[in-house]
Amino acid sequence: MTLTPTLSTNAPQWFNDRAATAWQTFQNLPLPGIKDEPWRYSNAKRIPLDQLKPAASPSAELKAQAIAASSELTNTSARLVFVNDTLALTETSALPAGVICLPFEQALREQSDLVQKYFMQRIMQLGSDKFAALHLAHVRAGTVVFVPKNIIVEHPIEIFHWCSGEHAAIFPHTLIITGDNAKVSVVDHFRSLGDEQGFSCAVTDLVGGPGSQLTYIACQEMSMKAQAMQLASTVAERDASVKSFQLQLGASWSRSESVSDMVGKGSRSDMLSVSLPLGEQVVDQRTLQNHKAPNTHSDLLYKNALYDKSRSIFGGLITVDESAHFTDAYQTCRNLMNSPEAEANSMPGLEINADQVKCSHGSTSGPVSDEELFYLKARGIPDHEARRLIVMGFADDVIGRIGNEEIQAMIHARVEEKFAQVN
């Protein structure tokens, strides 16, 4: 196994202990099979674990190349660039005083207690414990953000993770904690520098403190040969509102697992996603909306526009605890089928244990409506352009919910760019 981790000498003892245990856990756990319900329709064997190795330290040239390509948003309050899990750039000068925004390794040294308290404290509930353990055993790159009470970070924090080298594996981590009534947006980009096969095994911990507003955007644009995995867990405390959006454009096989726990009364979680798979890309997404307190609200909207022989897999579950009365929970997955060979699998689930609830889920799969197409063509818009408009409208419906125009425009542009590859 070439993935054997090397322990950091600078990290605190607690971290090294956990990393060592995690490595054991990773080795002990079996690879999930398609018979495991959370892996139904999917295949973990798509990750070439035997060939992967931790990404090599990048050359100065590689770093420079990455930095040059690492700018999507104009107004940011901080920017961090990692190449092969190595820090290449940090710009945090525009952050309000008191906000902590540190590269992961530095945070481990300087904010050990904070990281220890929130870092990967919960068990993945959606089938990828093995990969969470792999991440923990290897993690050294990523960002720790802490926004103290009442502080509003106006512009987003933008983070880039670049992966370079054949069979290179990166393990980016994002930990965001907001204090009471604080507000912040963070954008993560996961990309490849070349077109080699690489693997990104990312874990995200979002902790929304009471009354805070946290927006997290993950844009996955790895190379078309890569595999990408993102395990995200969200905790929303009293009256907190946490919004997470994922853009799945790259990688031959991507899997995301997103768990939102609404633990405080009145908390809210929005889970959004857009994907546009082409060729033989597979987008595998599993979600869990856990309502653990009364008066909580969750809304999930995942949309996939599928082309060629691509496949989408959506497995979602809403659970409402016995005490979580007056819950509003919604879950919608829509698949727009643009080719005779595309495949959409959806498993939208509900588990309701309380009675004063409003819950619904919906899932649809179908082609572009002939009527819509006819309407546009009747107005002189050519077929391809009409389809583009319809697909973009389909995606913008989700993108528009992010609530930050600059981020919305950036994501819209990324989707347009991907659409340009559609034949």
Add this chain to the structure above:
Amino acid sequence: MTARWLREIVEFNNKTSTVMTTTEDPSSISDIHVDNIGDFTFPERNKFDSGFGISSKTVDYICDVKSDPQWIRDFRHKALDVFNSKPMPTHWATKDLENIKFDQFRYYLSDGQKPKKSWDDVPDDVKRTFDRLGIPEQERKFLAGVEAQYDSEAAYSNIKAVVEEQGVIFANSTEALHKYPDIFRPWFGKVIPTGDNKFSALNSAVFSGGSFIYVPKGVKVKHPLQAYFRINSEQFGQFERTLIIADEGAELMYMEGCTAPKFETATLHSAVVELVAMKGAKIQYVTVQNWSSNVFNLVTKRGIAHEEAEVKWIDCNIGSRLTMKYPGVVMKGRKARGEVISIALANSGQHQDTGAKMIHAADETTSNVISKSISIGEGRATYRGLVHIPKHLKGCKNNTECDALLINTKSRTDTYPAISVRGNQHATQHEASVSQVSAEQIFYMQQRGLSEGEAMSLSVNGFINDLASQFPMEYSVELKRLIDLEMEGSVG
């Protein structure tokens, strides 16, 4: 206070479990007065003792008793191997399945166990239930296990004669495999292969009872056929096996069960029902079942619809400890249609895990699933569905709607659909909602002088009304009364 009468039924069952069975009939073809492998050696002593557990000896014994032809014997043995090799499906299903102790069941009961009770022994509460449901006197005795056989000859002989004149074969499955092997054999075990799941394998190994129906080309059976008609045969077996074939252009409605609680001594029921609708045929299969709440009811039901044929399952599940039943339709011919209408009512101590499977295997096939579930007290209702549209097809449509109603704070409902669509020439939609009875509605009705319980009953009946109206009239009337009964004591 919820479902006191149901608890009574359980107690009633426990009290009478050693002497009573209502499932068998004395004069069936399998009429051999032994119940156990041991009977060959000690026929006298073991006359009323049925063997426990399942082994190849049990299977051989059943074959001997039923004088099965060799191919059925082979079929059963192969099925037993499959049964033993398959794990419990607990990786997706409830862990409650692990409480099934296979070695504690009797897998074949003959007529040795006749009911040994009189009508006076039946608890007043149960009698009241029958009263409230409006069950005819004759049926009551049968249902309560006072009479082993429900004599319906007088009432239904006319229908039977008419049907037979049309060439319809209506027999019990054991009789059919002896008398009509040419029709029976080609389809038997073809819709639901032995290895489909652990419980269909179990059924294949030990099946007895159930119906066989063949409707000839173009024959439209006007009256719904019921297991009731088939007197002098096994009616509701523990492992019943039903095969219905509607030949080209034929039409048939079949009904099984009834809304009255069925008292069972055996706590594992695992039936297999196979339907075959040839080109242009229509089959409607209506089930209304109300098991006592100690029963595991694990049933595999599937139909094949050929070109332009239609298979429709109307399924109403009430009672039982755990019901797992997902009627399916394989739409094999162009423009075939599949439909599942499902109503589930789960009271405390009950888990209704029901749903539908729609396998589209030809162009322009359409399927529709409508499921409504009601959870009362600590009851749990689950919808589990599968829709599969492979890529070489075009013009397939599926619509799935699941609505759940929760009555009490401890009630629980789950929905687990799986929809798999390939290609851009299909349309599927799935919708589910969960709600509780609106306080406003209840208030409105209470203002007008109804009690809270009555108001609740009305609301719940309204919730399923559009589905209940698709049931044959007497069933929907009984269903409505049953809901009133179940709702009693669920509020306040």
